[in-house]
Every structure is written in C-alpha cells, then in structure tokens.
Amino acid sequence: DAMVIQNPRYQVTQFGKPVTLSCSQTLNHNVMYWYQQKSSQAPKLLFHYYDKDFNNEADTPDNFQSRRPNTSFCFLDIRSPGLGDAAMYLCATSREDGSLNTIGETQYFGPGTRLLVL
Amino acid sequence: GESVGLHLPTLSVQEGDNSIINCAYSNSASDYFIWYKQESGKGPQFIIDIRSNMDKRQGQRVTVLLNKTVKHLSLQIAATQPGDSAVYFCAEVRLSGSARQLTFGSGTQLTVLP
Numbered sequence: 001d002a003m004v005i006q007n008p009r010y011q012v013t014q015f016g017k018p019v020t021l022s023c024s025q026t027l028n029h030n031v032m033y034w035y036q037q038k039s040s041q042a043p044k045l046l047f048h049y050y051d052k053d054f055n056n057e058a059d060t061p062d063n064f065q066s067r068r069p070n071t072s073f074c075f076l077d078i079r080s081p082g083l084g085d086a087a088m089y090l091c092a093t094s095r096e097d098g099s100l101n102t103i104g105e106t107q108y109f110g111p112g113t114r115l116l117v118l
Numbered sequence: 119g120e121s122v123g124l125h126l127p128t129l130s131v132q133e134g135d136n137s138i139i140n141c142a143y144s145n146s147a148s149d150y151f152i153w154y155k156q157e158s159g160k161g162p163q164f165i166i167d168i169r170s171n172m173d174k175r176q177g178q179r180v181t182v183l184l185n186k187t188v189k190h191l192s193l194q195i196a197a198t199q200p201g202d203s204a205v206y207f208c209a210e211v212r213l214s215g216s217a218r219q220l221t222f223g224s225g226t227q228l229t230v231l232p
Contacts, residue, residue, distance in 0.1 A: 004161075031217045040225070041224065041225070042207055042222035042223060042224050042225055043162065043207075043220075043222050044222075045219065045220070045221075048217055048219075050215070050216050050217050055215060055217070090161050090162070092161075094217070094218065096216055096217045096218065098213075098216040099213070100149050100150070100211075100213050100218060103150050103167055103169065103211075104164075104167055105164040105167075106218065107164075107218070107220060109161030109162045109163070110161050111159075111160055111161050112159075112160070112161050114159075
C-alpha cells in the first residue's frame with residue numbers, strides 16, 4: 001500500500017510556466033518535506049512543514065513555494081521554472097515530537113516526480 | 119562547512135562477493151546516520167541506521183560501521199546480489215528546530231556483475 005504518493009510521476013512544463021507538484025500521505029505524519037534531486041546528485045532539502053509551520057532552507061530560491069492545506073497534502077509550486085529546475089522532486093514525511101528518541105525508518109519517501117522543463 | 123561525502127562515485131562487485139561502501143562526514147554533532155538505497159526512478163529506501171554513540175550495527179546482510187575518530191562511516195553488504203545494484207547514500211541526521219533534518223552525501227553507484 002502506497003504511503004507517500006506523488007502525482008504526477010512525470011511532469012513536462014514550459015520555461016516560465018508555473019507548475020504544481022503534489023504529495024499526499026496516508027501515514028498521518030505531522031512533518032512533510034520537499035527535496036530536489038538533480039541527475040547523479042544527492043537529494044537536497046528545499047523546505048519542510050512541521051504541522052502548519054513552514055520552514056524554508058536558507059538557500060532555497062524564491063521561485064519555489066509550498067502549500068499544505070491539511071495534514072495529508074502538500075504542494076510544491078514552481079512559479080517560473082527555468083531549465084535548471086529540471087530534476088526529480090521527492091516528498092517525504094515523518095512523525096516528529098521534537099526529540100530524537102525514536103530513530104530508524106522515520107522519514108518515508110515518495111517515488112518522486114520527474115520534472116522536465118522545455 | 120558541514121558536509122557528508124562519499125569516497126568513490128562507483129563500485130562494481132561480483133555477485134556473491136561482499137561490498138563495502140564508504141562515507142566521510144565532517145559534522146561531529148550529528149545525532150545519527152542513515153544509509154539509503156535508491157533504485158533508478160524511485161525514492162530513497164531506508165536500509166539501516168546507527169546512532170552516534172555506537173560503532174557497529176548489523177541488519178540482514180548489512181552492517182554499518184562508524185568510526186568517530188576519523189569521521190568515517192561504511193556500509194557492508196554481504197553476498198551481494200543483482201538486486202543490490204543501486205545508488206547508495208549516507209545521510210547525517212540532526213535535530214533542527216522541531217524536525218530532524220537529513221543531509222545526504224553524494225552517493226555511490228553499486229553495480230553487481232554476474
């Protein structure tokens with residue numbers, strides 16, 4: 001059973017045309033993350049939501065925004081995609097209580113959405 | 119600055135041999151470390167983790183070793199199988215604010231030869 005679902009799996013957009021990627025989860029986790037992964041590189045955290053609180057990474061471009069309308073859904077909006085934004089976008093979730101008392105498989109990743117910018 | 123890096127970008131091993139994937143890290147304040155496996159077109163998949171106060175942890179066919187003196191982490195895969203072919207990332211985990219944050223290393227492509 002899919003726990004972190006990302007739609008679509010492949011997205012093609014035009015240079016400068018806004019695009020939205022979606023993520024949903026069935027785990028009822030309170031934290032949701034968005035990562036960008038370019039070809040042959042490691043995933044890079046863009047931002048995360050702790051409940052409704054948005055936490056942006058310092059080096060995430062303003063072109064990237066996110067929305068979390070409820071616990072289950074989180075969206076990644078790219079306002080004006082450039083060629084350099086072509087990448088795999090990974091959503092992940094975790095249940096956090098502000099401590100590290102539990103470790104192990106705490107962050108669950110979705111299958112990713114591969115974005116192509118023409 | 120903080121970084122997590124891998125020594126080798128690619129590793130080829132014969133089926134049935136043992137594999138060793140290495141990782142160097144620079145942030146001694148990390149709380150624990152995770153190894154992920156990522157197959158082509160898929161999201162990272164958790165393999166095993168190790169707390170910073172441990173030096174060894176074993177799972178099914180995998181062992182992670184942590185050497186804090188030299189800030190080195192390794193993943194050993196016993197009797198490597200074709201299904202083990204993937205990119206392997208180590209990740210450093212720290213508590214940042216209220217959520218744990220992962221910083222990934224650059225990845226090693228493991229290829230299992232028949």
